[in-house]
Amino acid sequence: MNNYLFFILLVSVLASSEGCRRNAMPRASRSTQSSPSDTSNSASQTAGISAGTTTTTTVSSSGSVPVEASASVAAVDFRYLTAKSRISFKSEKQEIDNASVTIRIQQDSLIWVSVSKLGIEAARVLITRDSIMILDKINRAYAVADFATLSRQFSFSLSYPLLQTLIVGNLPLPNRMAHKSRSADEANYLLLRQQEGPVLVENYIDETDRKLKKLVMTQQPANNTLRIAYTDFAPLDSFLFPLSSVLTLDYRSQTDGQFSQTVLRSKYTKVELIDKNPGFPFTVPATYQRRP
DSSP states (O other): HHHHHHHHHHHHHHHOOOOOOOOOOSSSOOEEEEEOOOOOOOOOOOOOOTOOOOOOOOOOOTTTTEEEEESSSSOOOEEEEEEEEEEEEEEEEEEEEEEEEEEEEEEEEEEEEEETTTTEEEEEEEEEOOOOEEEEEEEEEEEEEEEHHHHHHHHHOOOHHHHHHHHHOOOSSSSSSEEEESSSTTEEEEEEEEETTTEEEEEEETTTTOOEEEEEEEEEETEEEEEEEEEEEEEEEEEEEEEEEEEEEEOTTTTTTTTTEEEEEEHHHHHEESSSSOOOOOOTTTTOOEEO
């Protein structure tokens, strides 16, 4: 299994969902299916967040006001999340069109992903707080990685909390202070700007519904950038859920120093928040070979 398969699957997890925002709601099964809706677009720039860093923000901006970030955006809380989506992926070396992705999450514990094409499951992924395991069902192989290794490999800091945060659509740094200002290029958005170690996080918040519509993360000194734009919001019980997203990742290769771009588009067909464990089946057959 090559390195790009790791990356494709991780990116599909990152982009498959902006997630839901809610203020308060009873625990029960809630679902939404894909349908046309309203909303915003566009993206800016950015890349990963340092795992384990606890630096508070020191970013300042002309006219900005320090605020507690979590007070500005409603956050989702859940026990289990299940979702189905269609994704298209394009990088300089690989391209995938209209693949099916199924995601299951146990909050703060497990992320399970299945990727299929033409009705055939090609790969299965299990992400825990400290490891990532991938079954390559096409080549009958498996691989195991950790976040530190992948972060070094792609010059893009990854961690379980970051992946889960992006999937459910909460702020990457909800417990940090942020500098709130009016977005210069997006008149209807408030801009919450935060700093976490070498990573600048820019959260674009719609003033009307308090939803995160665009996320821009920039990691120095490599200047790797991750841009996510969320659209097609639909009601899911008492909150809104974005059914579409576009993720663009620009990162510098550690081998030749050249920048590469990866773009992933995702469209949800179904999303549910449930109380019952949906199951996270993951077994490595004895005949599978381990790959680096």
